[in-house]
Each structure stands twice: as structure tokens, then as C-alpha cells.
Amino acid sequence: MLGYVLVSGERLTVGRRWVVCRSMARLSMARLCLVAMTLGMVSHCGTTVAASAVWTGFAKLQDLQDQNLAGENLEAQAPSSSKTTQGQVEEVGRDEVGRDEGKASGKVFANPYDFERLPALPEIEAPTTQEIEASINLGLKFLLDNQNVDGSFGSPTPRRNYEIYAPVPGAHHAFQSATTALCVSAMLEINSADPELAQRMPAAIDKAAEYLRRKLPKLRRAQGDAIYNVWGHAYSIRAMVRLINRPGTSDDLKAEYRELIAGQIQMLGKYESVDGGWGYCDLRHSARKPTSYSISFVNATGLIAFYEARQIGIEVPQKLIDRAYKATMRQQKPDFSYLYAEHVKAMPMRGINNPGGSLARSQACNLAMRLCGDEKITINVFKYWLIRLYLRNGWLDIGRKMPVPHSSHMQVSGYFYYYGHYYAGQVIDLLPKAERGPYQSMLAKLMIDHQQPNGAWWDYPLYDYHRQYGTAYALMALVRCLPGDASDNLGTLKETLILVDQETAQDPAKTRSEDTTNQPATDQEEAPSPLPK
Numbered sequence: 001m002l003g004y005v006l007v008s009g010e011r012l013t014v015g016r017r018w019v020v021c022r023s024m025a026r027l028s029m030a031r032l033c034l035v036a037m038t039l040g041m042v043s044h045c046g047t048t049v050a051a052s053a054v055w056t057g058f059a060k061l062q063d064l065q066d067q068n069l070a071g072e073n074l075e076a077q078a079p080s081s082s083k084t085t086q087g088q089v090e091e092v093g094r095d096e097v098g099r100d101e102g103k104a105s106g107k108v109f110a111n112p113y114d115f116e117r118l119p120a121l122p123e124i125e126a127p128t129t130q131e132i133e134a135s136i137n138l139g140l141k142f143l144l145d146n147q148n149v150d151g152s153f154g155s156p157t158p159r160r161n162y163e164i165y166a167p168v169p170g171a172h173h174a175f176q177s178a179t180t181a182l183c184v185s186a187m188l189e190i191n192s193a194d195p196e197l198a199q200r201m202p203a204a205i206d207k208a209a210e211y212l213r214r215k216l217p218k219l220r221r222a223q224g225d226a227i228y229n230v231w232g233h234a235y236s237i238r239a240m241v242r243l244i245n246r247p248g249t250s251d252d253l254k255a256e257y258r259e260l261i262a263g264q265i266q267m268l269g270k271y272e273s274v275d276g277g278w279g280y281c282d283l284r285h286s287a288r289k290p291t292s293y294s295i296s297f298v299n300a301t302g303l304i305a306f307y308e309a310r311q312i313g314i315e316v317p318q319k320l321i322d323r324a325y326k327a328t329m330r331q332q333k334p335d336f337s338y339l340y341a342e343h344v345k346a347m348p349m350r351g352i353n354n355p356g357g358s359l360a361r362s363q364a365c366n367l368a369m370r371l372c373g374d375e376k377i378t379i380n381v382f383k384y385w386l387i388r389l390y391l392r393n394g395w396l397d398i399g400r401k402m403p404v405p406h407s408s409h410m411q412v413s414g415y416f417y418y419y420g421h422y423y424a425g426q427v428i429d430l431l432p433k434a435e436r437g438p439y440q441s442m443l444a445k446l447m448i449d450h451q452q453p454n455g456a457w458w459d460y461p462l463y464d465y466h467r468q469y470g471t472a473y474a475l476m477a478l479v480r481c482l483p484g485d486a487s488d489n490l491g492t493l494k495e496t497l498i499l500v501d502q503e504t505a506q507d508p509a510k511t512r513s514e515d516t517t518n519q520p521a522t523d524q525e526e527a528p529s530p531l532p533k
Contacts, residue, residue, distance in 0.1 A: 108391060112335040112355065115380045119387050126441035127448050132481055135448045137194045139475045142455035143183055144200050146468060151207030152215075153472075154179040154465035160403065163463055170222025170229070172463070177212065177219050177232035179465045181239035182472035184208045188242040189479050209243055212236060216260055219267065224286025227271055230278045230298060233264040237305040240264075241312055261314050268302055269320050275342060276323030278302055294327040296338040297361040297419070300368035303328070304426075307371045307499055318500075325372045325500050328365060333358075336381055338365045340411075350411075355388065356395035357410035360420025363389065367427050373498040382427050383439065389424055390442040396420065400450075400459045414460030418473035421446065425480035437483070444481035447474050 108119045127135075147153060156172040166172060187205050192198050216236055221227045240257040243249060249257075271290055273279050277299035279292025303324050306316045331339040337358035339345055344353060351357050362385045370377040389396075399408030400417045408414075421443060428439050451457055451474070458470035 109355075109388065115378060115384055118380060118383055119391070121387065121438050122391055122442065124441060124445055127444045127481075129483055131448060132444050132478055133193070135451055136190060136475060136478050137192055137197060138455035139451065139457065139471050139478070140187070140190055140192055140194075140197050140201075140455075142471055143187065143468065143475075144197065144204050147183075147204055147207065151204075151209075151211035152176050152180045153183040153208070153468040155463065157464040159461055159464060164405065165226065166228070166463070167222040167226050170220060171226050173215065173219055174222065174228035174230075174232045175463065175465050177215055177229075178235045179469045179472070180208050180211055181232065181235035182469050182476075184212065184239040185235070185242050186472040186475040188239075188246060189476055205243075205246075209239075212239065213256065213260065217263060219264075221271060221290075225282050227278070227280050227282060227290055227292055230268065230271055230280060230302065233267045233271075234301045234305040237261050237264050237309055241308045244312060258312075258314060261309055265306070265309065265314070265316055265320075269317060272320060272323070273327070276327035278324070279341065293341040293343040294324075294331075295341040296328050296331040297340075297364050299324045299328040300361075300364040300423075303368040303372060303499065304364070304423075307368075310499065321372070321499050322504050325369075325504065328369065329374070332365070332369065336366055336377070336385065337362055351409065352406070352411035354410060356392060357412060359385075359389055359392060359396050360416040360423075363420050363427055364423040367423055367430070370430065371498070372500045373504075379431060379435075382431060383435075386424060386427060386439045386442065389420065390446065393446060401461070403461055405460075415462065415466075417459035418457060418470045418477075421477045422473040425477035428480055440481040440483070443477055447478045447481075450474075 143153070148155065154176050156166075156168070156175070166175070184205060187201055187208075190201075192201065216232070219229050219232050219236075221229050240261045244254050244257050268278065271278065273290050273292045273294045275294040277294035277296075279290065279295045280298055282290045282292040284291040284293075303321065306321055310316055327342065328338070331342060331345065333339070333348065333353070335355060337353065337355045338361045339348065340352045340357070340361070344350060347353065355362075366377050366381060366385060370382075395410055396412060396417050399412035400414050402408055402414045405413040405415070424443055428436050428443065431439065447457070456467040456471045457474035458466040460466055462469075
């Protein structure tokens with residue numbers, strides 16, 4: 001039996017090879033999904049319940065394909081257990097009556113604007129340190145086994161009948177650079193006790209670093225409407241920071257890495273949106289100075305990279321930081337969910353702009369805003385959104401592995417998933433050490449439960465990049481879930497400086513005319529203002 005689904009005018013065939021089931025229960029579910037697909041005619045950005053059901057069928061069939069031969073059970077959509085991590089009750093001071101009433105009424109987040117009293121922490125069976133380390137080692141082995149000969153990770157090899165818009169070759173230069181940078185950062189953050197992996201890692205890091213040294217100076221946008229290179233610039237900055245901090249790095253290499261970071265900062269200035277911040281596509285005018293819509297989570301990605309660069313003494317133009325900060329602040333809602341981008345600001349309650357659609361973005365954006373000096377982002381805001389990420393994880397999970405962007409509930413795309421959890425790990429880094437435990441347990445459980453039998457993690461089929469970048473994201477989330485001092489020296493997000501001055505942080509609503517955002521970034525731009533003491 002074959003199912004056909006209309007996607008942007010193309011016919012996607014789901015053959016019998018996807019329906020390799022070892023039990024009648026699995027076979028019945030697969031048949032049900034195929035029937036749903038046979039009856040469904042789905043648009044590119046279908047938002048109806050029927051469309052979501054069809055794409056959920058695709059995701060479940062893909063899970064069957066990934067896990068069937070390993071004899072694994074399907075991943076649980078909503079992790080749960082009757083056990084709780086020691087110390088959870090004391091930390092939030094929850095009472096059993098309040099917890100039960102919240103569950104019965106479904107109002108765990110009854111007042112989304114009250115961050116004084118946190119929601120009750122969920123009861124879970126926390127993964128052990130040994131389970132986390134085993135998962136990390138399995139994921140690390142996948143990366144080492146799948147590194148390309150030239151040192152890079154991922155490739156433009158298509159894995160299906162259609163792919164997202166990616167003009168060649170520039171779009172793939174961007175994808176491969178960003179993926180490789182993420183993998184470099186992941187390997188540098190892991191201190192594996194496995195002797196075989198520990199022996200293989202230095203050579204793999206050196207090869208990947210050499211690839212970045214060769215390719216980054218040539219990284220540009222593919223064409224006027226495809227600005228995927230901003231991901232490569234931002235993630236490469238963070239990879240280079242870690243390479244500079246790597247023990248044994250020579251002074252000459254450090255100087256070269258610093259020069260590369262400066263070049264990536266310059267490129268982010270060149271491809272900055274006229275509105276401040278960045279977008280990954282320009283659907284307005286495709287001008288020399290991008291007219292892309294400022295996208296909240298792309299801005300956050302760039303700002304966090306700038307923060308790490310500043311921490312090792314590399315200059316970043318203050319105007320570039322301030323404009324990205326203000327553009328993101330314009331997209332911040334009172335409950336600390338964030339608009340997808342500025343062009344949807346007239347639709348603040350559209351699904352993708354609601355908390356369910358912002359679950360992944362809020363982790364990155366709250367982190368970036370806090371590092372920029374937004375005092376409204378308190379520790380309780382961090383905790384609230386970490387709890388929400390776990391309890392409402394289904395909004396993200398139901399879109400995971402769907403083959404069409406924004407086709408799930410809340411217009412969630414599959415590629416939101418590990419991005420959000422990667423930044424959730426960095427949010428945990430900023431919590432007081434004594435209070436991290438429950439949040440580490442929640443994040444670790446989500447990551448371990450979603451790991452594939454081959455050690456990989458992936459959330460959206462993107463040519464042949466998805467398993468590599470997804471695994472890197474997940475590894476950097478998991479390594480921050482290790483107890484004690486194991487996760488203390490991973491990055492540099494320690495709030496020892498503030499990216500924007502207090503006047504800008506307190507008054508982000510200044511008119512954009514003050515920023516000269518319509519002027520291209522040049523080498524003659526003002527020197528950055530000194531950092532506050």
C-alpha cells in the first residue's frame with residue numbers, strides 16, 4: 001500500500017520499506033498513518049489538525065524506521081515517572097495539595113506573568129551520572145564515526161525527494177560550516193573517560209579546526225534572499241573561542257583564531273538587517289544591505305556569540321550589539337515568550353508567537369537578553385521557562401522529525417527541538433550551582449529518551465546535516481547535566497560582563513533613527529564603547 005501527500009506541488013511517496021514492523025501494534029499504527037496520508041491533501045504550511053495528524057504520521061513512521069531493527073520501543077511523547085529527584089520539594093517549597101490541584105485543573109501555569117511563585121517541579125526518575133555519561137559517549141562515537149575526510153561534518157547529499165530552499169553552493173557552505181563549528185564545540189566540551197574515544201578526539205578536533213580555518217574566510221551569503229551564512233558566522237565564533245581556550249594551543253594558532261573571529265564579526269556586521277539583528281532569509285528586497293526581517297532567535301544566537309568573544313577580549317562594535325538587542329526586545333512579550341520575527345508583530349497571539357510556539361526560542365532569547373543586561377530576566381524567569389520546556393515539551397516534540405517546516409501545531413518546525421534544548425543547558429549554567437539539580441535531571445531525561453540506537457539525535461531531515469548538528473546540540477545540552485563540578489568549565493557564560501550599557505538596557509524603545517540602522521557596516525564604524533565596570 002502506498003500513501004501520497006501533496007507538498008508544494010510535489011508528490012512524496014511513502015513506500016512499504018517504511019513499514020517494517022515487528023508487532024501487530026506497530027503495523028496497525030503504521031497502517032493508520034498511511035490511511036491518514038492517503039486521505040490528506042496538505043499544503044506547505046498546513047496548520048489544521050488534519051495536516052498535523054498527517055505529518056505526525058510521517059514522524060512516527062520515521063521513528064519506526066530508526067528504531068525497529070534495534071528492537072527499541074517508540075519514544076515516549078511525555079516522559080513521566082512516579083519518582084522525584086531528592087531536594088526538588090524543598091527547592092520550590094511546593095505542597096502536595098497545590099500540586100494535585102494544579103494537575104487536576106490543568107492550570108500548572110495559571111498565571112503566566114507571575115514569576116514570584118514557580119510551578120511545581122515535575123516528578124521524574126532522574127537519569128544517573130552513569131546513564132548520562134554512557135549517552136554522551138554513544139553520541140560522541142557517532143560524531144567521530146561520521147566525520148568527513150576533509151574534517152567537516154555533514155554533506156549536501158539529499159535524503160528525500162525534496163529539500164528546503166538552499167541555493168548552491170553558498171547555502172551548503174553555510175550549513176556545513178555551522179554544523180562543523182557545532183561539532184567542534186561539542187567535542188571540546190566533552191572530557192570522555194572512554195579511552196578509545198579520548199584517543200580519537202584530538203585528531204578529529206584538529207581536522208575540523210583546519211577545515212574551519214580554510215573555509216571561514218570565504219563564507220558569504222548564497223544570494224540575496226538566502227542568508228544562511230549568519231549561522232556559520234555565529235557558531236564559528238563560539239567554536240574559535242573554545243579552540244583558543246583549548247589547552248596546548250600555540251600562540252600562533254590563538255592569533256589566527258582571533259583573526260578568524262574578528263572576520264566573522266565583520267561578516268555579521270555586513271549581513272545585519274536594516275532593522276537590527278539578523279534574519280536567515282531576505283524576502284523583501286534582497287538588497288546589498290539585507291532587508292531581512294529581524295528574527296528573535298537568530299539575534300539571540302549572534303548576541304551570545306558576541307558575549308563569548310568579548311569575554312576573551314575581542315572587540316565587537318557596540319552599535320551592532322545594541323541594534324540586535326533592541327530588535328529582540330521589540331519581540332519580547334510580557335510572559336517572556338518571543339515573536340518568531342518582527343514581521344509578525346501585528347499577530348502576537350498567532351500560534352507560533354504563543355508560549356507553545358516559543359518554547360525553544362525563549363531559552364535562547366532569555367539567555368541573550370540576560371547577558372545583555374535585561375534585569376527583568378531573573379533566575380525565576382529562567383527556572384519557569386525550564387519547567388515549561390519540560391512540562392509542555394509535547395508542543396515541540398510533536399513537530400520533531402516532521403518533513404515540512406511549520407506544519408505542526410503552533411507552527412512549530414522540527415528544527416526548533418534541539419536548538420532550544422542546547423540553549424536550555426546554557427541557561428542552567430547561569431543558575432546557582434546548588435539549584436541546578438532538578439533542571440539538569442529534566443533536560444537529561446529528555447535528551448536520553450530521544451537518542452537514536454546509533455547514538456545520534458536529529459529533529460528535521462536537512463540534507464545530510466541533521467544528524468550531525470542535532471547530535472552536537474544534544475551533547476552540549478547533556479554535558480551540562482552532569483552533577484557537581486563536571487559542567488563548570490564548559491563555556492564562558494558566567495555574567496562577568498554586560499553587553500549593553502545600562503541606558504540602552506533600561507530604555508530599549510528608543511527610535512530606530514538614532515541607530516542609523518539603514519547604513520551598511522563599514523571598517524570606519526565607531527569603536528565599541530568601553531565595557532561597564
